[in-house]
């Protein structure tokens with residue numbers, strides 16, 4: 257059966273239109289997630305000067321660790337550096353919204369909390385942010401998963417998830433890991 261040239265052109269137009277519609281649907285879904293639901297890649301969202309991280313501002317030493325937020329939930333501020341996490345243990349309440357905010361003053365590191373969705377690179381110059389919730393109490397390991405130098409394999413921290421009634425922040429809303 258012969259297909260006329262007009263038929264071929266019409267068929268191509270239909271497919272082109274179908275693909276255009278699919279592309280618009282995908283683009284709309286991405287924009288909706290980014291704008292309405294504030295879903296963006298966990299790394300490379302906010303900028304920070306790696307040279308002054310430890311001197312002042314959000315990641316000065318006094319501000320690191322777990323802090324209860326006024327709206328509920330906790331924020332964990334961490335500095336990843338060759339070859340440790342500061343602090344090396346953080347405590348969080350069970351089943352509460354948790355936001356990690358992590359920076360690096362030196363090279364690229366990575367964090368993951370085993371068995372959770374927390375998994376991101378830490379790129380100098382950017383603040384990495386990850387939101388999660390820990391359903392079970394207990395201690396979880398948080399290793400660096402980006403090769404960062406000779407001490408990479410020693411670079412590991414802990415997340416201690418405690419039942420809400422055992423989570424006791426101080427007057428400033430800060431909580432620290434009790435000594436084991």
Ligand code: CUA
Pocket residue numbers: 336337338339364365366400401402403404405407408409411
């Ligand atoms: Cu830090 Cu590997």
